[in-house]
Amino acid sequence: MPHGLAFDIAHLLAGGLVLMSFLLLYQVRLYAMLNIFALHALVLALSVAWQALVQGAPHLYITALIALVFKAITIPVALHRIIQRLGIHREIETVVGIGPTMLVGMGLVALAMVVMLPVTANADALAREDLAFALSVVLLGLLVMVTRRNAVSQVVGFMSLENGLVLAATGAKGMPLVVEISVAFSILIAFIVIGIFLFRIRERFDTVDLQALDRFRGERR
Amino acid sequence: MSPFLAHIPLVILLIPLSAAAILVLLPGYRLSAALNMLATGTTLLAASSLVFGAGQIAPGQLLVDQLNISFIILNSLVGFTTSIFSATYIGHELATGRLTPAYLRFYHAMYQLLMFAMNLALLANNIGLMWVAVELATLTTVVMVGIYRTHEALEAAWKYFILGSVGIALALFGTILVYMAAQPVLGEGADAMVWTSLIRHVADFDPALLNVAFVFLLLGYGTKVGLAPLHAWxxxxxxxxxxxxxxxLSGLLLNVALYVVLRFKLLLAANPAAIAAGPLMVSMGLSSLVFAAFMLYRRRDIKRLFAYSSIEHMGIITFAFGIGGPLANFAGLLHMVMHSLTKSAIFFAVGHIAQIKGTQKLAEITGLTESHPWLGWGLVLGVVAIAGLPPLGIFMSEFLVVSSTFARQPLLALPLVLGLLVALGALLLRLGEVAFGKPTGSMAPAEASYLPMYAHLSLVLVGGLFLPAPLVAWFQHVAGLLG
Incomplete structure (x- = not known):
């Protein structure tokens, strides 16, 4: 094998991210989902930090740090608070059952491999595997968003999808704007999560659960 | 290239950005509406001066060539007229209490930020920057859609956000893949994301990677264009x-997303081994057109009706660019300009109508030509134009699209014509009641600004009767560039 330890560790971490995405896929409780997401972001942070080390690209440490502080700690804590304050149902309604969802998830990972591995045959092995894993994470994130009806879990799905994009961007060696893009994404998420939507929906005392549409109970209306 | 003109792109970006910063602090509706108009007006002037520069300039991370000049001018023009319309419209919303002064400040600032983001997307010479700009434009519109904070508005904004972010994600993945394709040839670093250097070296890129990248980009930015099946937002x-x-949204943002798709189509066209981007665009465009045409029949809400009509027309434009060749590209460009002008004029009319009648339900808006002749006849003219009837501009561009399709792909012309006729039928059916039925609802006189609406409509009329030769030459040149 031409690859050394650097490749193995990168491979392990990227694979770990896919595994975390699968864990997200079968959570039926919001808090558990948030905890898994924190773990998802932690694995991403490790993976990005490893890429920074291997590629000798110190600016990627910033991206890793953002993933660690912002996505693994701040956002899950904030979402915990929001769920409590708004009294959102803690159980997640899913559109289809867990079993079929997992099967579709596996299909998507297979699809990602089939699509990405042949076309990146000329790229270096590290980037190649990373890209295939990243596409899997992106597709699994999409699946989470599609199969959940609850706004908070859709946001979690979106964030996991975005983690996949960051993985792809850091895997592409020397890509400019990676740090800027991860900052932009963080701002976007902060903006969406804490600010506009939840506050406004809070203001109207409607539920954040888009499907059920049941009214927020308690306080004045 | 005079040094003066080289600074214009920067000016086009700085005006809206600084206006946004001022507007967020400025109290008072009249003042901020006036400043909003002033800012879009000066942006329009600056954008128009770009016409005098010939060829391509690339100051910094920006790029100006004949392709994007047409988009920028159209963008600033509609941005300016919409700001005039917005001043009266928003005054009414403030009076009825649907918007509070605090939200109004926010509204104006967001309007300018949106203009900035769209102009940045059009001017960016870096595919990463382009992506960031489109993302920013999407985000500002998400917030604007939810600004009324009703349950429906929030749900619409949420849906837009979810689908928009899926689009954003796919587009970024495509952008990363383009970088991966460019990196072995152009080396690591910023150069491998600069569009002008990409297009120069694209022939040496790995075609397989480019193909996959384009599929992601088309799906991603196609969501923004509103192409079926990603149009639900x-x-x-x-x-x-x-x-x-x-x-x-209809007049500008959809065009901006399409412009980005066109830039990547050009990249693919310059690589002989890559797949042709045309057939993909043709099939997405055609399915959007036919789907939206049938959906028009079932609309009960006047703004939804014209939103579906936008999907239909974006389908036609994407289809035309997908067919390619000088004639179809010319038709696509012309259609894009005509559609932007007509559709925004229709929304100007619809905005005032919905305010007077206090509803958007088609069944409750009837007999407008009798109760509000200026608005009613404006709407009639707009709908006649958008349905593609002569002598207005859209007839001309649709005719060109159809005839160029007959010349190159006769079989594809059948579903195209079918879609156009179905849409025509739906629009005229709805127009009958709305314009000439028995008047219902509020008869309150309209406090409307007719100027933007009739200005657009007369431009569309002129476009249908005769096109000035310099404009034709310009479009022909751009159509040639598009290949």
Missing amino acids: LPDAHAEGPTPISAV
Whole structure:
């Protein structure tokens, strides 16, 4: 094998991210989902930090740090608070059952491999595997968003999808704007999560659960 | 290239950005509406001066060539007229209490930020920057769609956000893949994302990677264009947001997303081994057209009706660019300009109508030519134009699209014509009641600004009767560039 330890560790971490995405896929409780997401972001942070080390690209440490502080700690804590304050149902309604969802998830990972591995045959092995894993994470994130009806879990799905994009961007060696893009994404998420939507929906005392549409109970209306 | 003109792109970006910063602090509706108009007006002037520069300039991370000049001028023009319409529209919203002064400040600042983001997307010479700009434009419109904070508005904004972010994600993945394809040839670093250097070296890129990248980019940015099957956000976002935003969404933002797709299509066309981008665009465009045409029959909401009509027309434009060749590209460009002008004029009319009648339900808006002749006849003219009837501009561009399709792909012309006729039928059917039925609802006189609407409509009329030779030459040149 031409690859050394650097490749193995990168491979392990990227694979770990896919595994975390699968864990997200079968959570039926919001808090558990948030905890898994924190773990998802932690694995991403490790993976990005490893890429920074291997590629000798110190600016990627910033991206890793953002993933660690912002996505693994701040956002899950904030979402915990929001769920409590708004009294959102803690159980997640899913559109289809867990079993079929997992099967579709596996299909998507297979699809990602089939699509990405042949076309990146000329790229270096590290980037190649990373890209295939990243596409899997992106597709699994999409699946989470599609199969959940609850706004908070859709946001979690979106964030996991975005983690996949960051993985792809850091895997592409020397890509400019990676740090800027991860900052932009963080701002976007902060903006969406804490600010506009939840506050406004809070203001109207409607539920954040888009499907059920049941009214927020308690306080004045 | 005079040094003066080289600074114009920067000016086009700085005006809206600084206006946004001032507007967020400025109290008072009249003052901020006036400043909003002033800012879009000066942007239009600056954008128009770009015509005098010939060829291509690339100051910094920006790029100006004949392709994007046409988009920028159209963008600033509709941005300017919409700001005039917005001033009266928003005054009414403030009077009825649908918007509070604090939200109004926010609204104006967001309007300018949206203009900035769209101009940045059009001017960016870096595919990463382009992506960031489109993301920013999407985000500002998401917020604007939800600005009324009703349950429907929030749900529309949420749907737009979810689908928009899926689009954003796919587009970024495509962008990363383009970088991966460019990196072995252009080396690591910023150069491998600069469009002008990409297009120069694209022939040496790995075609397989480019193909996959384009599929992601087309799906990603196609979501923003409103192409079926990723259009679901569009009708809701148009119906629930403030009407000036519907006008800007339909007239401008969809074009900006399409422009980005065209840039990548050019990249693919310059690589002989890559797949042709045309057939993909043709099939997405055609399915959007036919789907939206049938959906027009089942609309009960006037803004949703015209939102579906936007999907239909974006389908036609994407189809025309997908067919390619000088004639079809010319038709696509012309159609894009005509559609932007007509659709925003229609939304200007619809905005005032919905305010007077206090409803957007088609069944409750009837007999407009009798109760409000200026608005009613404006709407009639707009709908006749958008349905593609002569002598207005859209007839001309649709005729060109159809005839160029007959010349190159006769079989594809059949579904195209079918879609156009179905849409025509639906629009005229709805128009009958709305314009000439028995008047119902409020008869209150309209406090409307007719100027933007009739200005657009007369441009569309002129476009249908005769096109000035310099404009034709310009479009022909751009059509040639598009290949």
